[in-house]
Amino acid sequence: MNKNLGYFTNGLIKENPTLRLVLGTCPTLAVTTAAINGIGMGISATIVLVCSNLAISLLRNIIPDKVRIPAFITIIAGFVSVVQMLVKAFLPSIDKALGIYLPLIVVNCIILARAEMFASKNPVLPSVLDGLGMGIGFTAVLTLMGAIRELFGAGTLFSLPVTSEFISPMIIFLLPPGGFFVFGMLVAASNAIAKRSGKKPVEHLGCASCPSRGICESANITEKEEAAENE
């Protein structure tokens, strides 16, 4: 049971997908102009992540190795379509705010990375817990970023006025430069915290962690070279 709990908490802090693995940067920067958008995006991605991890873990012995990426994408796309239709039907305002980024969860690299690195190699329960932990970690960071950008950029928090009535907000926080700035500050803060608690900061993860290393020629070349060197 303890090990299972470890799979779950792994994604929350130690391997937080956005701040520690630096995955899913595109939706992170694009949708976090308001805290509520961060929650919406995070929960949608979490649902897809848990479902796709579950399905891929179940099918891990059936999917042929050579076509696994298309197979993963097909499974993920199926769940994204379901989530997209549900959001459109029941939460139209979130659908409008997230726009194209909701269907683009299909190519969210967190989901593909977890499918490739974890779900395709592990049994069902750990895969689901891993998906849930990663998803919640992603949601937490998106919400935090959305809250920071909304507070400074619009003076509101979850659309409730905080400082907007007496200070004119800095619009730059709602624009792409502000997004990159807040993201950089959060990564720096998480690195500083990790350093204090004795963990390594984010470094170049290399080909070994890349979800497409199986089909990438240059990755294979470097692996072969390394193997030759080791001999």
Next chain:
Amino acid sequence: MKDILTAASSPHILHPDTTRGIMSDVVIALAPAAVYGCILFGWQAAAVLAVCIITAVASEFLWNLALKKPQSVGDISAVVTGLLLGMNLPASIPLWQAAIGSVAAIIVVKQMFGGIGCNFANPAIAARIILLVSFPGSMTKFTEPVSDIVTSATPLAAESGTYTLKSLFFGMHPGSIGETSAFLLIVGGIYLLLRRVISPVIPLCFIGTVAVLSLISGEDLAVSLFGGGLMIGAIFMATDYTTSPTTALGKAVFGIGCGIITFVIRKFGALPEGVSYSILLMNILVPYINRYTLSKPFGFIKPSKEETANG
């Protein structure tokens, strides 16, 4: 006797120029235009300049203190950044916004990238753009000189013929605190040239390109040259050592690029003024300009093709 026999490592010949000396020269060169801006726009302008300089110096001091770095306030570069930023702001800007600009210039643009000599963009320019994007309302509200009448149009946005050549050249028109008087800025520039602090290549190429393009396209030449931030930008901000190319050819490319971007933004863009954006964009290109305009070492012989192929 002991002094003579002490063997120190190179360099053995020291030039009397110091960062502090150069920065003091820049402050002296900027002073007339800044004082004139205070006369033109009143105590508000003086307050904006004071807040910008004090916040910039305080930010640098506190950053060094917090990160336990050697104290660099003494080189006066923070004073120059604060003064330049203040001169690029309208006099009516709320003081806390001016202070945010100074903090952004020193902490975000300069110190986070490694302090003096390591910043990728001119701190004052970047901070001005941060403020322009963040507070478009207060950054485009200019006052008429020697009165409190608020107007939104600098000569660049006003109808042509509103201002005479004389009022444009000597600065009797709305604008940022320090950008209005082309005459005093040019005087400051000549002082810097005589003191050998800046080279004339960037300002001449920058201003010349804008002048030529304005003439060709039939713009009002006096307004293009003296009506906006071209003079302060070309003389004082584009010539920043850290963010401009090192060779004369590179400087020419840099200046012409700034001129073209300024003209294109003014003529075709949605903004009336493009000097700050043009300098920022060219700042980012400086490493590439430097790489392609390397000067040839003395006695350099170009290797023949065969040698390159074999080597």
